[in-house]
Amino acid sequence: MNSVHRHLVSIDDLSLAEIKSLFEHARTFATDLRGFAALCPGLISASLFYEPSTRTRLSFESAMLRLGGGVLTAADMRATSASKGESLADTVRVVSGSYADVIVLRHASEGAARLASQYSAVPVVNAGDGSHEHPTQTLCDLYNLWIERGRIEGINVVLAGDLRYSRTIHSFVYALARFGANIVCVPQPGFELPAYVVQRLREEFAVEPVRADATRLGDLAQSSDAVYLTPQKPHQLSLFTDGGKGLAVGRVDALYMTRPQTERFTDQDVPIQKYQQLSRREMAADALRDAVVMHPLPRREEIQPDMDEDPRSIYFKQAARGVPIRMAILAFLLGRIALDAPPHEFDARLFPAPVGVNPCRNPTCISRTETRHVRALYRLAARFPIRAHCGYCSHEIVAPLVGCTTTRHFHPHDSASARRIRPDHMVFFASEAEALAAQYEPAARVGATGG
Numbered sequence: 009m010n011s012v013h014r015h016l017v018s019i020d021d022l023s024l025a026e027i028k029s030l031f032e033h034a035r036t037f038a039t040d041l042r043g044f045a046a047l048c049p050g051l052i053s054a055s056l057f058y059e060p061s062t063r064t065r066l067s068f069e070s071a072m073l074r075l076g077g078g079v080l081t082a083a084d085m086r087a088t089s090a091s092k093g094e095s096l097a098d099t100v101r102v103v104s105g106s107y108a109d110v111i112v113l114r115h116a117s118e119g120a121a122r123l124a125s126q127y128s129a130v131p132v133v134n135a136g137d138g139s140h141e142h143p144t145q146t147l148c149d150l151y152n153l154w155i156e157r158g159r160i161e162g163i164n165v166v167l168a169g170d171l172r173y174s175r176t177i178h179s180f181v182y183a184l185a186r187f188g189a190n191i192v193c194v195p196q197p198g199f200e201l202p203a204y205v206v207q208r209l210r211e212e213f214a215v216e217p218v219r220a221d222a223t224r225l226g227d228l229a230q231s232s233d234a235v236y237l238t239p240q241k242p243h244q245l246s247l248f249t250d251g252g253k254g255l256a257v258g259r260v261d262a263l264y265m266t267r268p269q270t271e272r273f274t275d276q277d278v279p280i281q282k283y284q285q286l287s288r289r290e291m292a293a294d295a296l297r298d299a300v301v302m303h304p305l306p307r308r309e310e311i312q313p314d315m316d317e318d319p320r321s322i323y324f325k326q327a328a329r330g331v332p333i334r335m336a337i338l339a340f341l342l343g344r345i346a347l348d349a350p351p352h353e354f355d356a357r358l359f360p361a362p363v364g365v366n367p368c369r370n371p372t373c374i375s376r377t378e379t380r381h382v383r384a385l386y387r388l389a390a391r392f393p394i395r396a397h398c399g400y401c402s403h404e405i406v407a408p409l410v411g412c413t414t415t416r417h418f419h420p421h422d423s424a425s426a427r428r429i430r431p432d433h434m435v436f437f438a439s440e441a442e443a444l445a446a447q448y449e450p451a452a453r454v455g456a457t458g459g
């Protein structure tokens with residue numbers, strides 16, 4: 009079986025074929041939740057939750073128990089040695105040593121699960137890392153769409169609410185793009201998809217943002233400009249009817265609402281006067297007639313109670329389906345089921361940055377919050393001009409200068425000479441002063457061509 013020591017840190021860790029194979033297993037588990045206790049006896053999962061959780065932790069623990077395994081829980085990390093200053097890396101080394109066979113981790117810093125996976129002797133599952141990703145919620149959401157709509161390819165999905173800080177949205181939007189779904193963003197003003205997410209969608213998944221006419225979404229879109237993300241394939245334009253005012257949003261298959269992630273807001277965020285709300289009134293819009301209403305929960309005011317009895321609302325069913333899908337995830341990572349699918353359809357390789365150099369500027373990235381153990385990582389998004397993202401938090405690395413670790417010369421990121429640097433030899437600098445301080449020389453002055 010190829011599953012041993014695979015981690016689930018990002019939704020990108022799974023190929024589309026693997027995701028579908030997980031759905032098949034989840035559907036089997038769902039037919040008899042009590043019938044699979046012979047799959048994981050003697051195996052233990054450890055829940056390390058540095059942030060609050062209801063559904064994710066309990067559904068993972070329920071899934072492990074239903075598979076016949078056992079569960080260790082550190083749900084209040086203040087009661088652990090974290091409060092004595094123990095690093096995440098050390099905690100993970102200890103827990104994966106002999107205590108547990110799989111670790112389910114939730115943490116406030118973006119990239120925490122990636123870091124944990126580097127120190128763990130057992131598979132690590134990302135149960136939410138800051139505002140970055142929440143891949144198992146996305147598997148649950150996609151599984152729901154697959155059951156409710158029969159497919160994901162080409163369906164029309166509206167994403168509403170706080171798209172900036174919702175980690176569920178980020179993993180979801182990457183996966184929807186890869187599946188070739190049509191995505192319409194109707195964000196709370198000021199809480200649009202972050203630039204680094206849009207950039208990844210563009211550069212890695214060939215998706216282009218286009219402004220759309222969302223009048224058919226009625227009251228929902230009144231406060232917001234709709235942005236349509238178009239995977240660059242002709243069939244994607246089926247979402248639109250050209251009503252003379254540009255591309256117009258047509259019939260919607262699913263409306264995914266999110267709460268304001270107030271715990272992540274900063275002073276720079278726009279104060280919210282009135283947050284978007286879904287009630288039967290908004291759902292009366294023509295385009296939403298057949299849309300299922302989804303929410304990762306917990307909800308606040310953004311879905312009004314009058315929607316609970318509406319047959320289009322599936323958010324409680326969505327949460328219930330978290331158990332069979334997490335049974336499939338655990339059984340796969342523990343090597344107890346095989347996925348009948350090839351692993352990857354694209355190159356998601358990460359390269360380590362040289363020791364002592366951390367080009368990531370995101371203050372809530374684990375590479376900034378846990379500096380003791382971190383060796384910076386990056387993923388190359390484009391070769392010309394060179395563009396890279398942090399391998400932990402996925403934020404763009406803003407680096408006008410790129411050095412080569414073998415020649416120790418630095419080059420403008422958009423120069424022909426920078427293009428010749430091997431990815432595993434690259435080092436990123438925000439300024440000339442930074443490059444000089446790291447003892448790199450400007451290539452022009454020495455006439456170098458990279459290496």
Ligand code: NCD
Binds near residue numbers: 063304
């Ligand atoms: C989400 C989370 O924690 O990101 N909750 C969940 O896991 N179902 C969504 C949220 O907290 O808003």
